[in-house]
Amino acid sequence: MSTGTAPVRPLDTAGAEELRRAAEQIHTEFGTSATSPGLLARVAESAAGLSEPVRHQLRPVDTDDGLFVLRGLDVDDDAIGPTPAGWAAAGDSAAVHDIVLLLLATVMGNPLAWEGQQDGRFVHNIVPAPGHETEQTGASSTVLLSPHTEDAFHPGRAHLLMLGCLRNHDSIATTAAGIRKAELDEADIALLTRPLLPILPDDAYTGARDFDGGHPPAVPTLFRAEDGLTLRFDPAYTPVADAPPAHRAAYQRLSDELARVSVAVSLRPGEVLIVDNDLVVHGRVPFRARYDGTDRWLKRASVRVPGRRTRPPAEAAEHGYGQAAVEAHAA
Ligand SMILES: O=C(O)CCC(=O)C(=O)O
Ligand SMILES: [Fe+2]
Secondary structure (H helix, E strand, O other), rough: OOOOOEEEEEOOOOHHHHHHHHHHHHHHHOOOOOOOOHHHHHHHHHOOOOOOOHHOOOOOOOOOOOOOEEOOOOOOOOOOOOOOOOOOHHHOOOOHHHHHHHHHHHHHEEEEEEOOOOOHHOOEEEOOOOOOOOOOOOOOOOOOOOOEEEEEEOOOOOOOOEEEEEEEOOOEEEEEEHHHHHOOOOHHHHOOOOOOOOOOOOOOOOOOHHOOOOOOOOEEOOEEOOEEEEOOOOOOHHHHOOOHHHHHHHHHHHHHHHHHHEEEOOOOOEEEEEEEEEEEEEEEOOOOOOOOOOOOOOEEEEOOOOOOOOOOOOHHOOHHHHHOOOEEEOO
Protein backbone atom coordinates (compact mmCIF):
# COMPACT_ATOMS: atom_id res chain seq x y z
CA MET A 1 0.00 0.00 0.00
CA SER A 2 1.22 3.46 -0.80
CA THR A 3 1.00 6.40 1.51
CA GLY A 4 0.05 8.44 -1.54
CA THR A 5 -2.18 11.32 -0.77
CA ALA A 6 -5.85 11.64 -1.46
CA PRO A 7 -6.97 14.76 -3.34
CA VAL A 8 -7.97 17.56 -0.98
CA ARG A 9 -10.88 19.87 -1.64
CA PRO A 10 -10.58 22.96 0.56
CA LEU A 11 -13.69 24.49 2.02
CA ASP A 12 -13.03 28.19 2.49
CA THR A 13 -13.49 29.94 5.83
CA ALA A 14 -16.74 31.59 4.80
CA GLY A 15 -18.13 28.25 3.63
CA ALA A 16 -17.12 26.44 6.82
CA GLU A 17 -18.69 29.20 8.87
CA GLU A 18 -21.92 29.07 6.89
CA LEU A 19 -22.23 25.31 7.38
CA ARG A 20 -21.40 25.50 11.07
CA ARG A 21 -24.01 28.19 11.66
CA ALA A 22 -26.66 26.26 9.73
CA ALA A 23 -25.97 23.10 11.76
CA GLU A 24 -25.96 24.95 15.08
CA GLN A 25 -29.24 26.62 14.23
CA ILE A 26 -30.93 23.28 13.55
CA HIS A 27 -29.39 21.74 16.64
CA THR A 28 -30.69 24.60 18.76
CA GLU A 29 -34.18 24.21 17.32
CA PHE A 30 -34.44 20.44 17.75
CA GLY A 31 -32.04 19.71 20.63
CA THR A 32 -31.09 16.38 19.05
CA SER A 33 -29.78 14.87 15.82
CA ALA A 34 -32.28 12.01 16.01
CA THR A 35 -34.11 12.38 12.74
CA SER A 36 -37.79 13.19 12.80
CA PRO A 37 -39.62 14.13 9.60
CA GLY A 38 -39.50 17.70 10.92
CA LEU A 39 -35.73 17.70 11.36
CA LEU A 40 -35.16 16.18 7.92
CA ALA A 41 -37.42 18.77 6.30
CA ARG A 42 -35.50 21.49 8.13
CA VAL A 43 -32.18 20.04 6.90
CA ALA A 44 -33.48 20.00 3.31
CA GLU A 45 -34.62 23.62 3.61
CA SER A 46 -31.35 24.72 5.19
CA ALA A 47 -29.22 22.87 2.61
CA ALA A 48 -31.20 24.47 -0.23
CA GLY A 49 -30.56 27.87 1.34
CA LEU A 50 -26.76 27.54 1.44
CA SER A 51 -24.98 30.00 -0.78
CA GLU A 52 -23.99 29.08 -4.32
CA PRO A 53 -20.21 29.14 -3.57
CA VAL A 54 -20.70 26.67 -0.70
CA ARG A 55 -22.95 24.42 -2.77
CA HIS A 56 -20.32 24.43 -5.51
CA GLN A 57 -17.57 23.47 -3.06
CA LEU A 58 -19.81 20.65 -1.83
CA ARG A 59 -20.52 19.05 -5.21
CA PRO A 60 -20.26 15.25 -5.29
CA VAL A 61 -17.07 13.40 -6.25
CA ASP A 62 -16.43 14.31 -9.88
CA THR A 63 -13.07 12.77 -10.84
CA ASP A 64 -11.81 9.29 -11.69
CA ASP A 65 -9.95 9.29 -8.35
CA GLY A 66 -13.39 8.66 -6.91
CA LEU A 67 -12.62 10.41 -3.63
CA PHE A 68 -11.53 13.60 -1.93
CA VAL A 69 -10.90 14.92 1.53
CA LEU A 70 -12.97 17.97 2.40
CA ARG A 71 -10.80 20.18 4.59
CA GLY A 72 -11.79 23.33 6.44
CA LEU A 73 -14.35 22.36 9.05
CA ASP A 74 -13.45 22.62 12.73
CA VAL A 75 -13.91 20.25 15.65
CA ASP A 76 -13.49 21.40 19.24
CA ASP A 77 -11.97 18.41 21.05
CA ASP A 78 -13.25 19.54 24.46
CA ALA A 79 -16.76 20.37 23.31
CA ILE A 80 -17.45 16.97 21.71
CA GLY A 81 -16.89 15.14 25.00
CA PRO A 82 -15.46 11.66 25.41
CA THR A 83 -15.52 9.13 22.59
CA PRO A 84 -18.48 6.82 23.23
CA ALA A 85 -17.65 3.19 23.99
CA GLY A 86 -19.58 1.86 20.98
CA TRP A 87 -22.31 3.17 18.68
CA ALA A 88 -25.08 2.03 21.01
CA ALA A 89 -23.75 4.30 23.75
CA ALA A 90 -23.32 7.29 21.42
CA GLY A 91 -26.87 8.65 21.45
CA ASP A 92 -26.68 12.37 20.78
CA SER A 93 -22.92 12.70 21.37
CA ALA A 94 -21.51 15.48 19.18
CA ALA A 95 -24.96 15.80 17.61
CA VAL A 96 -24.14 19.08 15.87
CA HIS A 97 -21.58 17.18 13.77
CA ASP A 98 -24.29 14.70 12.78
CA ILE A 99 -26.22 17.65 11.43
CA VAL A 100 -23.17 19.00 9.58
CA LEU A 101 -22.88 15.62 7.83
CA LEU A 102 -26.60 15.53 7.09
CA LEU A 103 -26.30 18.94 5.46
CA LEU A 104 -23.29 17.85 3.41
CA ALA A 105 -25.10 14.66 2.41
CA THR A 106 -28.19 16.60 1.42
CA VAL A 107 -26.23 19.01 -0.77
CA MET A 108 -24.56 16.07 -2.55
CA GLY A 109 -27.65 13.86 -2.82
CA ASN A 110 -30.09 12.08 -0.54
CA PRO A 111 -28.96 10.74 2.86
CA LEU A 112 -29.60 7.04 3.40
CA ALA A 113 -30.34 5.06 6.55
CA TRP A 114 -30.92 1.35 7.23
CA GLU A 115 -33.63 0.13 9.55
CA GLY A 116 -31.32 -2.70 10.63
CA GLN A 117 -28.20 -0.68 11.39
CA GLN A 118 -27.38 1.60 14.34
CA ASP A 119 -31.05 2.00 15.26
CA GLY A 120 -31.96 3.42 11.86
CA ARG A 121 -29.90 6.58 12.35
CA PHE A 122 -28.83 8.55 9.27
CA VAL A 123 -25.43 9.35 10.78
CA HIS A 124 -23.46 6.49 12.29
CA ASN A 125 -20.78 6.64 14.95
CA ILE A 126 -17.67 4.68 13.99
CA VAL A 127 -15.79 3.93 17.20
CA PRO A 128 -13.99 0.84 18.46
CA ALA A 129 -16.21 -1.24 20.74
CA PRO A 130 -15.12 -3.70 23.43
CA GLY A 131 -15.84 -7.28 22.34
CA HIS A 132 -15.94 -6.41 18.63
CA GLU A 133 -12.17 -6.08 18.07
CA THR A 134 -11.86 -8.73 15.36
CA GLU A 135 -15.08 -8.19 13.36
CA GLN A 136 -15.22 -6.99 9.79
CA THR A 137 -17.28 -3.93 10.78
CA GLY A 138 -16.58 -0.34 11.71
CA ALA A 139 -16.55 -1.31 15.42
CA SER A 140 -13.43 -3.46 15.11
CA SER A 141 -9.83 -2.47 15.79
CA THR A 142 -7.13 -5.16 16.06
CA VAL A 143 -7.77 -6.59 12.58
CA LEU A 144 -7.30 -5.10 9.15
CA LEU A 145 -10.71 -4.01 7.90
CA SER A 146 -10.44 -5.39 4.36
CA PRO A 147 -11.17 -3.09 1.45
CA HIS A 148 -14.88 -3.18 0.69
CA THR A 149 -17.73 -1.47 -1.06
CA GLU A 150 -20.05 -0.11 1.62
CA ASP A 151 -23.20 -2.24 2.01
CA ALA A 152 -22.12 -4.26 -1.03
CA PHE A 153 -24.81 -6.89 -0.39
CA HIS A 154 -27.64 -4.47 -1.15
CA PRO A 155 -28.96 -2.90 -4.38
CA GLY A 156 -29.92 0.25 -2.45
CA ARG A 157 -26.39 0.88 -1.18
CA ALA A 158 -24.89 4.33 -1.11
CA HIS A 159 -23.39 6.07 -4.11
CA LEU A 160 -21.26 8.20 -1.80
CA LEU A 161 -19.87 7.43 1.62
CA MET A 162 -18.82 10.21 3.99
CA LEU A 163 -16.48 9.69 6.91
CA GLY A 164 -16.18 12.78 9.06
CA CYS A 165 -13.38 12.76 11.62
CA LEU A 166 -13.97 14.06 15.14
CA ARG A 167 -10.92 12.54 16.84
CA ASN A 168 -7.93 10.50 15.71
CA HIS A 169 -5.06 10.98 18.15
CA ASP A 170 -3.15 7.95 16.85
CA SER A 171 -3.49 8.93 13.15
CA ILE A 172 -5.16 5.64 12.28
CA ALA A 173 -5.59 5.43 8.53
CA THR A 174 -8.61 4.69 6.45
CA THR A 175 -7.54 2.97 3.23
CA ALA A 176 -9.01 3.71 -0.19
CA ALA A 177 -8.42 2.07 -3.56
CA GLY A 178 -9.96 3.17 -6.85
CA ILE A 179 -10.89 0.72 -9.60
CA ARG A 180 -9.94 3.23 -12.30
CA LYS A 181 -6.36 3.25 -11.03
CA ALA A 182 -6.14 -0.54 -11.24
CA GLU A 183 -4.56 -2.24 -14.25
CA LEU A 184 -6.52 -5.30 -15.28
CA ASP A 185 -6.43 -7.63 -18.28
CA GLU A 186 -9.42 -7.64 -20.58
CA ALA A 187 -9.77 -11.36 -19.83
CA ASP A 188 -10.04 -10.70 -16.10
CA ILE A 189 -12.55 -7.93 -16.67
CA ALA A 190 -14.60 -10.28 -18.83
CA LEU A 191 -14.66 -12.89 -16.06
CA LEU A 192 -15.42 -10.46 -13.25
CA THR A 193 -18.27 -8.72 -15.06
CA ARG A 194 -20.18 -12.04 -15.02
CA PRO A 195 -22.59 -12.56 -12.13
CA LEU A 196 -21.18 -15.61 -10.41
CA LEU A 197 -20.90 -15.09 -6.66
CA PRO A 198 -23.25 -13.56 -4.09
CA ILE A 199 -22.24 -10.94 -1.53
CA LEU A 200 -23.74 -11.75 1.86
CA PRO A 201 -24.90 -9.14 4.39
CA ASP A 202 -22.24 -7.99 6.82
CA ASP A 203 -22.30 -8.41 10.57
CA ALA A 204 -23.39 -4.82 11.21
CA TYR A 205 -26.94 -5.79 10.13
CA THR A 206 -29.17 -7.31 12.71
CA GLY A 207 -31.48 -9.87 11.16
CA ALA A 208 -30.15 -9.94 7.60
CA ARG A 209 -28.30 -13.20 8.17
CA ASP A 210 -31.57 -14.96 9.04
CA PHE A 211 -33.28 -13.85 5.85
CA ASP A 212 -35.11 -16.75 4.22
CA GLY A 213 -36.95 -14.90 1.46
CA GLY A 214 -34.89 -16.24 -1.42
CA HIS A 215 -31.57 -17.42 -2.72
CA PRO A 216 -28.53 -15.11 -2.39
CA PRO A 217 -28.34 -13.56 -5.87
CA ALA A 218 -25.09 -13.89 -7.83
CA VAL A 219 -23.76 -10.45 -8.69
CA PRO A 220 -20.95 -9.20 -10.94
CA THR A 221 -17.83 -7.79 -9.26
CA LEU A 222 -17.14 -5.31 -12.06
CA PHE A 223 -19.48 -3.33 -14.31
CA ARG A 224 -18.74 -1.30 -17.42
CA ALA A 225 -20.59 1.95 -16.87
CA GLU A 226 -20.80 4.64 -19.54
CA ASP A 227 -17.79 6.50 -18.18
CA GLY A 228 -15.65 3.54 -17.09
CA LEU A 229 -15.46 0.58 -14.73
CA THR A 230 -17.30 0.43 -11.42
CA LEU A 231 -17.06 -2.25 -8.75
CA ARG A 232 -19.04 -4.05 -6.08
CA PHE A 233 -16.49 -5.81 -3.93
CA ASP A 234 -16.50 -7.26 -0.45
CA PRO A 235 -14.20 -10.30 -0.20
CA ALA A 236 -14.88 -10.83 3.51
CA TYR A 237 -18.53 -11.60 2.72
CA THR A 238 -18.09 -13.29 -0.67
CA PRO A 239 -17.78 -17.09 -0.88
CA VAL A 240 -14.89 -16.83 -3.34
CA ALA A 241 -13.85 -20.44 -2.67
CA ASP A 242 -17.03 -21.59 -4.47
CA ALA A 243 -15.89 -20.12 -7.80
CA PRO A 244 -14.02 -22.07 -10.49
CA PRO A 245 -10.21 -21.66 -10.36
CA ALA A 246 -10.00 -19.18 -13.27
CA HIS A 247 -12.56 -16.90 -11.64
CA ARG A 248 -10.84 -17.19 -8.26
CA ALA A 249 -7.53 -16.23 -9.83
CA ALA A 250 -9.07 -13.18 -11.52
CA TYR A 251 -10.68 -12.13 -8.24
CA GLN A 252 -7.31 -12.47 -6.52
CA ARG A 253 -5.58 -10.38 -9.19
CA LEU A 254 -8.22 -7.69 -8.68
CA SER A 255 -7.59 -7.79 -4.91
CA ASP A 256 -3.84 -7.51 -5.51
CA GLU A 257 -4.29 -4.56 -7.87
CA LEU A 258 -6.53 -2.78 -5.38
CA ALA A 259 -3.90 -3.31 -2.69
CA ARG A 260 -1.26 -1.90 -5.04
CA VAL A 261 -3.16 1.32 -5.75
CA SER A 262 -4.51 1.74 -2.21
CA VAL A 263 -3.78 4.99 -0.40
CA ALA A 264 -3.78 5.54 3.37
CA VAL A 265 -5.80 8.51 4.56
CA SER A 266 -5.20 9.50 8.18
CA LEU A 267 -8.07 11.83 8.77
CA ARG A 268 -7.60 14.79 11.07
CA PRO A 269 -10.40 16.28 13.14
CA GLY A 270 -12.74 18.29 10.93
CA GLU A 271 -11.75 16.50 7.73
CA VAL A 272 -14.40 14.57 5.84
CA LEU A 273 -13.39 11.78 3.47
CA ILE A 274 -15.88 11.42 0.65
CA VAL A 275 -15.63 8.31 -1.48
CA ASP A 276 -17.58 7.30 -4.54
CA ASN A 277 -18.85 3.87 -3.45
CA ASP A 278 -19.00 2.66 -7.07
CA LEU A 279 -15.39 3.54 -7.86
CA VAL A 280 -13.52 3.15 -4.60
CA VAL A 281 -13.29 0.46 -1.93
CA HIS A 282 -12.31 1.52 1.56
CA GLY A 283 -10.98 -0.19 4.66
CA ARG A 284 -8.90 0.57 7.73
CA VAL A 285 -5.54 -0.44 9.16
CA PRO A 286 -5.46 -2.40 12.44
CA PHE A 287 -5.02 -0.50 15.68
CA ARG A 288 -5.13 -0.92 19.42
CA ALA A 289 -8.19 0.72 20.96
CA ARG A 290 -7.69 2.88 24.04
CA TYR A 291 -11.16 2.48 25.59
CA ASP A 292 -10.58 5.53 27.77
CA GLY A 293 -12.78 8.12 26.07
CA THR A 294 -10.02 9.34 23.73
CA ASP A 295 -10.44 6.75 20.98
CA ARG A 296 -10.68 7.48 17.31
CA TRP A 297 -14.17 8.72 16.46
CA LEU A 298 -15.69 9.10 13.02
CA LYS A 299 -19.19 10.06 11.93
CA ARG A 300 -20.45 8.28 8.83
CA ALA A 301 -23.16 9.19 6.37
CA SER A 302 -24.34 7.40 3.23
CA VAL A 303 -25.73 9.20 0.23
CA ARG A 304 -27.78 8.20 -2.81
CA VAL A 305 -27.25 10.36 -5.87
CA PRO A 306 -30.38 10.32 -8.04
CA GLY A 307 -29.95 9.49 -11.69
CA ARG A 308 -26.56 7.76 -11.47
CA ARG A 309 -26.03 5.02 -14.05
CA THR A 310 -23.09 3.27 -12.44
CA ARG A 311 -24.70 -0.13 -11.78
CA PRO A 312 -26.14 -3.06 -13.74
CA PRO A 313 -29.89 -2.65 -14.26
CA ALA A 314 -30.38 -6.26 -13.08
CA GLU A 315 -29.70 -5.12 -9.51
CA ALA A 316 -33.19 -3.70 -9.35
CA ALA A 317 -34.60 -7.23 -9.00
CA GLU A 318 -32.49 -8.17 -5.94
CA HIS A 319 -34.20 -8.80 -2.61
CA GLY A 320 -31.52 -7.13 -0.51
CA TYR A 321 -31.87 -9.80 2.19
CA GLY A 322 -34.95 -8.10 3.57
CA GLN A 323 -33.03 -4.99 4.63
CA ALA A 324 -34.86 -1.73 4.06
CA ALA A 325 -32.96 1.35 2.97
CA VAL A 326 -34.66 4.58 3.95
CA GLU A 327 -34.01 7.83 2.06
CA ALA A 328 -34.18 11.07 4.00
CA HIS A 329 -35.92 13.25 1.48
CA ALA A 330 -38.69 12.44 -0.99
CA ALA A 331 -37.30 12.17 -4.52
O1 LIG B 1 -12.86 3.30 10.25
C1 LIG B 1 -12.69 3.59 9.07
O2 LIG B 1 -11.78 4.34 8.69
C2 LIG B 1 -13.59 3.02 8.01
C3 LIG B 1 -14.58 2.07 8.59
C4 LIG B 1 -15.58 1.64 7.56
O3 LIG B 1 -15.37 0.80 6.76
C5 LIG B 1 -16.84 2.35 7.53
O4 LIG B 1 -17.11 3.13 8.41
O5 LIG B 1 -17.63 2.09 6.60
FE1 LIG C 1 -17.07 0.58 5.40
